Amino acid sequence: MTERYPIADATELSEDGSRVITEIRGQEIAVFRHDGDYYAVANYCIHQGGPLCEGALSGQMTTSEDGWDWDYDGEEKYVVCPWHGWKFDITSGRSPKDERYAVPTYDVEVEDGTVYAVR
Numbered sequence: 001m002t003e004r005y006p007i008a009d010a011t012e013l014s015e016d017g018s019r020v021i022t023e024i025r026g027q028e029i030a031v032f033r034h035d036g037d038y039y040a041v042a043n044y045c046i047h048q049g050g051p052l053c054e055g056a057l058s059g060q061m062t063t064s065e066d067g068w069d070w071d072y073d074g075e076e077k078y079v080v081c082p083w084h085g086w087k088f089d090i091t092s093g094r095s096p097k098d099e100r101y102a103v104p105t106y107d108v109e110v111e112d113g114t115v116y117a118v119r
């Protein structure tokens with residue numbers, strides 16, 4: 001059964017890069033605003049349990065398979081865990097270095113000015 005949890009008033013997430021961290025049913029989650037949309041991510045780093053969503057948002061450096069070509073994805077949609085620097089894409093929950101690693105994400109709905117996490 002799907003449940004919906006109120007997270008914040010949408011005015012608290014009015015700018016890209018803003019976030020709200022709260023607790024639902026004993027589990028901390030964060031809702032980020034990025035590129036006009038909202039993304040909910042568990043505030044739990046799969047490395048050693050750090051408070052992932054308290055970290056900075058950044059872009060991501062990428063390299064070609066042979067390592068000779070470098071590129072920088074400047075879209076600041078990667079949250080960097082403040083404990084040891086593991087990085088996750090807030091739009092998918094996946095690690096940009098190895099997509100087998102991911103943190104839980106949740107759907108987000110906005111209704112009448114309230115942002116909800118859905119799971």
Ligand code: FES
Pocket residue numbers: 045046047048049050051052081082083084085086
């Ligand atoms: S606990 Fe997050 S990088 Fe180690």
